[in-house]
Amino acid sequence: MPESQLDVLRGKIDKIDEELLILLNKRAKIVESIGKVKETQSTKRYDPVRERQLFDRIAQNNEGPFSTTALQQIFKQIFQVSLELQKDDNRSALLV
Amino acid sequence: MPESQLDVLRGKIDKIDEELLILLNKRAKIVESIGKVKETQSTKRYDPVRERQLFDRIAQNNEGPFSTTALQQIFKQIFQVSLELQKDDNRSALLV
DSSP: OHHHHHHHHHHHHHHHHHHHHHHHHHHHHHHHHHHHHHHTSSOOSOOHHHHHHHHHHHHHHOOSSSOHHHHHHHHHHHHHHHGGGOOSSOTTOOOO | OHHHHHHHHHHHHHHHHHHHHHHHHHHHHHHHHHHHHHHTSSOOSOOHHHHHHHHHHHHHHOOSSSOHHHHHHHHHHHHHHHGGGOSSSOTTOOOO
16 A cells, blocks of 8 residues: 555654754754854854854764755754844854 | 853854754755656646645744744755755756
């Protein structure tokens, strides 16, 4: 029954998507906290070194099947939308 | 010590990013399996109804702080890069 096999696989995708949703919002909450800490400091919001470190870590830990470039594109999108979490007008900065 | 508070928060982000990396590749493996099942069937690779269902589910289950639009943008990016996992030349189709 190929249709049912597809249903099983889709069920697995749905479960992972639920977990991704929870993790992404968990991450967003921490990003908000980081933003608040940075507000009280002179620390720059956008830290290219830290972004580079994350990208390097993805490259090191990636066991596939996604390519490292693919994963970096996903994380870039996560950074992009994290801009919305910033309270100030510094929209060109990234919180990572 | 605000700097150390920042370090703690960043450590949490790093841990979540590790989990995201694992989950994304787990998802990618299932997407590959779905692609193989679809190859043996006449099933279309791109299923807009299924994409719509996922987006609706995000809207229903989203507890923030990310906006539903933000999360949908991230998932759109995940679909986009999942195209790379397709073996054939049907690059305009999405596997969801």
